[in-house]
Every structure is written in structure tokens, then in C-alpha cells.
Amino acid sequence: RKEVEQDPGPFNVPEGATVAFNCTYSNSASQSFFWYRQDCRKEPKLLMSVYSSGNEDGRFTAQLNRASQYISLLIRDSKLSDSATYLCVVIRVGGALTFGSGTRLQVQP
Amino acid sequence: NAGVTQTPKFRVLKTGQSMTLLCAQDMNHEYMYWYRQDPGMGLRLIHYSVGEGTTAKGEVPDGYNVSRLKKQNFLLGLESAAPSQTSVYFCASSYRGRVGTEAFFGQGTRLTVV
Numbered sequence: 001r002k003e004v005e006q007d008p009g010p011f012n013v014p015e016g017a018t019v020a021f022n023c024t025y026s027n028s029a030s031q032s033f034f035w036y037r038q039d040c041r042k043e044p045k046l047l048m049s050v051y052s053s054g055n056e057d058g059r060f061t062a063q064l065n066r067a068s069q070y071i072s073l074l075i076r077d078s079k080l081s082d083s084a085t086y087l088c089v090v091i092r093v094g095g096a097l098t099f100g101s102g103t104r105l106q107v108q109p
Numbered sequence: 110n111a112g113v114t115q116t117p118k119f120r121v122l123k124t125g126q127s128m129t130l131l132c133a134q135d136m137n138h139e140y141m142y143w144y145r146q147d148p149g150m151g152l153r154l155i156h157y158s159v160g161e162g163t164t165a166k167g168e169v170p171d172g173y174n175v176s177r178l179k180k181q182n183f184l185l186g187l188e189s190a191a192p193s194q195t196s197v198y199f200c201a202s203s204y205r206g207r208v209g210t211e212a213f214f215g216q217g218t219r220l221t222v223v
Contacts (some may be wrong), residue, residue, distance in 0.1 A: 008149065013214030032210070043199055043214035044152070087151065087211075096142055097201070097212050105149060 003027055005098035007089050012052040014108055017062045017078045023088030024070045033064055035073050038102065044087055047073075078107045111135050113216035115200050120189040127177045130185040130218050132200030141183035142161045142212070143167075143175060145196040152199065158183055191220045 006023045013019045025033075033050035048055065050062040050091055061074040071090075072109050088100035113134045119132040122128055132141065134205050135207040144167075154167030172194060174186045183202075187194060197219050203212040 004149075034211075041217075043216050046211045046213070049211075089153065091210075096140075096154055096157040096165075097203070098154065099144070099152040 001026055002101075003090055003098050004090055004100040006103045008101060008103060010104040010106050012106045012108060014080055015078055015080060018074065018076045019078055019105065020075075020090075021073045021105075022070055023100050023103075025088075025090045025098075026069065027090070027092065027093045028069065030090040031067075032091040033062075034089040034091075034097075035060075035062060035071075035072050036089055037100075038085045038087055040084075044099075047086070048076075049053070052074055055105075075105075078105075080107050082107060083107045111216040113200055113202055113213050115198075115218050116181060117218060118216065119219050120221070122187075122201075122220065124190060125193060126190050127186070127188050128190065128220075130198055130200075130214060130220075132183045132185070132202075133201040134181055134213070136202060136204070136213065137180070137201075138202035138204050138213075139180075140212075141177065142201045142203075143173070143183065143185045144199045144201065145169065146199060146217075147196050155185065167221075185203075190220075192222045194220065196220060197220045 035047040036044040037047045038044040054063045059076045063072045085102040142157040143155040156175040163178040200215040201212045
């Protein structure tokens with residue numbers, strides 16, 4: 001079983017839709033959680049960190065459920081520019097970043 | 110603002126050839142990483158380093174070696190390239206791997222082994 005698992009998608013949604021991605025992790029020692037965004041043939045870039053209390057950044061909301069070992073990303077009012085692959089990332093203190101395989105989002109006009 | 114720089118950006122190797130990929134960061138980060146990305150596989154960790162002079166194996170270390178002689182540089186070596194090593198390689202760095210710390214990535218090296 002992979003340490004970090006995501007639904008690969010693709011998620012095809014119309015502009016303005018709300019879409020949610022989930023990610024599960026298997027190592028209970030994981031301490032830090034992130035969502036990264038990767039555009040086609042580009043390097044990953046940090047979208048947002050995920051905090052225990054949940055956090056919001058504009059149209060994006062991230063949640064963490066430690067008991068069930070999953071994190072989620074909610075995108076409201078989807079834009080064409082949101083089309084990308086979203087990578088779930090976890091890290092143990094003193095350890096390396098571990099990536100999920102990514103969820104591809106395609107927002108359609 | 111350089112951030113993380115990888116060289117080269119593209120390379121074609123013949124099976125059995127060797128090469129070194131260079132990663133350089135100017136952010137004084139302790140942690141550095143090498144990942145490979147293949148279609149549908151996400152990023153898989155090859156090796157990483159938590160400080161100058163230290164390295165550790167990741168998920169897929171076989172066929173690769175690394176060195177971190179200087180804090181700002183992390184080298185990835187392929188001693189005898191194989192077609193299975195055709196991939197996109199990303200280097201990243203972060204500050205001490207602490208909780209909430211962002212990792213910054215280089216632009217990637219596209220390697221083809223024929």
C-alpha cells in the first residue's frame with residue numbers, strides 16, 4: 001500500500017462548480033500536510049499547507065482529519081486556470097516529503 | 110532570485126553511459142531531495158539529504174548515487190544508465206523539513222535513455 005493515496009481522476013467540472021479531492025495517508029507519524037499544484041510539464045508549487053483546524057485561502061479550503069488519516073481540498077467557483085494536477089504531500093518530522101500520485105482537474109468552459 | 114536550479118534541463122543518454130545531475134539552491138536550506146516523475150506515478154523519492162555530508166535512501170534508490178559535499182549542492186549520479194531511468198527528475202529543497210515548511214522545486218531535468 002502506498003503511503004499517500006489519491007484518486008487520479010480526471011475530474012472534469014464546468015466553470016463555477018465546486019469540486020473536492022481527498023487524500024489518505026498510512027503513516028500515523030505524519031506531522032505536516034500540504035497541497036501542491038503541478039501544471040503540465042512544470043515543477044510542483046505549493047498551493048497551501050493544511051492545518052489541524054482547517055484553513056482557507058480564497059476559493060480553496062483544506063481540511064485534515066487525523067483520526068481517519070485523510071486530508072481534503074475543496075475548490076469553490078472553479079476557474080479555467082484551476083486546471084492542473086493537485087498533489088497531496090505529507091511529511092514526518094525529520095523525514096522527507098512523500099507525494100501522492102496526484103489528482104487531475106480539468107475545468108471546462 | 111534563483112531559488113533551486115537544476116542542470117541540465119534535457120539530456121539523451123545511451124544505455125550504459127553515466128551522467129551527473131546538479132541541483133543548486135541559494136536559500137540556505139538544510140534539506141534537499143531528488144525525485145523522479147513518471148506518467149501516472151506521481152513523484153517518487155530517490156534520495157534525500159538532511160544536511161551537508163549526509164544522504165539517505167528514498168523509495169526508489171537503486172541505480173542512483175548522490176552526494177552533498179556542499180550545503181547548497183546536491184548531485185544525483187547515474188553510473189550506468191538504463192532505459193527504465195527515462196523520466197523527469199526534480200530536485201527540491203526545504204528549510205529543515207519542519208512542520209509547515211514549504212519545499213521549493215527546480216524546473217526539472219528530462220532524461221531519455223535509449
